[in-house]
Amino acid sequence: MPFTDRARIHVEGGHGGGGCLSFRREKYGGRGGRVFVVADEQEKDLTRFRHAVHHKAQAGGNGEGRVKRGRAGDDLEIAVPPGTRVLRDGEVIARLDHHGDRVQVARGGDGGVGNRAFRSSTHQAPRETVPGTPGEEAWVSLELRMDVDAALVGLPNTGKSALLVALTGAGAVVAPYAYSTREPALGPLEDDEGHLFTIIDLPGLSEDGTPRDHSYLEQCERARIILHCVDVDDPEPAEDRIARVRVGLAPYLGEDAEEWVIATHADPADPPAWARFAVEIELGEGIDALREALAQALGGTAAR
Numbered sequence: 001m002p003f004t005d006r007a008r009i010h011v012e013g014g015h016g017g018g019g020c021l022s023f024r025r026e027k028y029g030g031r032g033g034r035v036f037v038v039a040d041e042q043e044k045d046l047t048r049f050r051h052a053v054h055h056k057a058q059a060g061g062n063g064e065g066r067v068k069r070g071r072a073g074d075d076l077e078i079a080v081p082p083g084t085r086v087l088r089d090g091e092v093i094a095r096l097d098h099h100g101d102r103v104q105v106a107r108g109g110d111g112g113v114g115n116r117a118f119r120s121s122t123h124q125a126p127r128e129t130v131p132g133t134p135g136e137e138a139w140v141s142l143e144l145r146m147d148v149d150a151a152l153v154g155l156p157n158t159g160k161s162a163l164l165v166a167l168t169g170a171g172a173v174v175a176p177y178a179y180s181t182r183e184p185a186l187g188p189l190e191d192d193e194g195h196l197f198t199i200i201d202l203p204g205l206s207e208d209g210t211p212r213d214h215s216y217l218e219q220c221e222r223a224r225i226i227l228h229c230v231d232v233d234d235p236e237p238a239e240d241r242i243a244r245v246r247v248g249l250a251p252y253l254g255e256d257a258e259e260w261v262i263a264t265h266a267d268p269a270d271p272p273a274w275a276r277f278a279v280e281i282e283l284g285e286g287i288d289a290l291r292e293a294l295a296q297a298l299g300g301t302a303a304r
């Protein structure tokens with residue numbers, strides 16, 4: 001199943017219950033249920049919303065019999081993975097980063113009013129009732145920003161996926177041609193104290209440094225370390241390629257993200273001046289040093 005980080009859903013509060021025609025008591029209809037979007041750590045991505053587009057809360061009960069007020073409709077909770085942004089009309093209305101975070105996206109309709117409410121000294125047996133009102137309706141966009149610690153980025157075919165596999169053992173597509181990665185891949189990294197960190201590999205940028213059509217680059221937003229892969233074998237000056245990637249990436253980075261430039265196809269004993277680390281991935285050289293530095297940096301800065 002392809003990974004999905006965006007969805008658009010239609011939400012609707014429950015209709016308010018009708019007022020009741022009765023001559024014994026006031027009979028209000030119950031309010032309709034509300035719709036909430038709730039972060040739930042059981043959810044991993046937004047794939048299920050491809051087929052689950054319409055979400056409507058329960059209607060309020062009609063005012064009836066002995067009860068003064070119809071029962072309120074049940075609220076509807078839509079579970080999404082932590083890290084989901086909720087948007088209405090293009091504006092982010094909530095960032096549900098932690099399990100249990102919630103936001104209301106549709107009000108329930110108001111309950112109607114029963115005839116008894118219209119009684120007065122001159123109007124002893126009113127027969128008018130007011131029906132309940134419809135619940136609020138809206139289209140809501142969901143965008144997932146995964147809780148990743150580090151992200152692999154760079155020009156095509158520079159070894160990002162190969163580095164993910166070497167660092168974490170994750171299964172990712174590694175291939176000797178550009179644009180082989182089409183879906184994000186995640187890999188785990190563990191530090192000495194057993195803390196687990198997540199590294200993500202993305203389809204990312206085109207050769208000219210602009211984001212690809214479905215780049216998933218938004219997934220860099222929560223990463224604290226950006227692993228920027230640069231192939232030393234490319235004849236174009238590395239500084240030019242690095243600058244191009246930085247421009248393309250800038251809109252997607254979190255405020256405190258650190259960038260580590262990693263030279264690939266390189267000799268770790270002789271790193272180029274522009275790189276923080278050098279690796280030869282096929283030979284497995286420089287990988288352990290990079291993994292340790294990453295674990296230390298992520299563990300050391302982990303404020304959780």
Ligand SMILES: Nc1nc2c(ncn2[C@@H]2O[C@H](COP(=O)(O)OP(=O)(O)OP(=O)(O)O)[C@@H](O)[C@H]2O)c(=O)[nH]1
Nearest residue numbers: 156157158159160161162175178179180181265281
């Ligand atoms: N010898 C050697 N080969 C490497 C190194 N890094 C990557 N490769 C090879 O280069 C090719 C591309 O690697 P990928 O990991 O698929 O590159 P990528 O950046 O993920 O590419 P896209 O996802 O297509 O943008 C593969 O054949 C890798 O085996 C390296 O450091 N040394």
Ligand SMILES: [Mg+2]
Nearest residue numbers: 160161180181
């Ligand atoms: Mg790749």
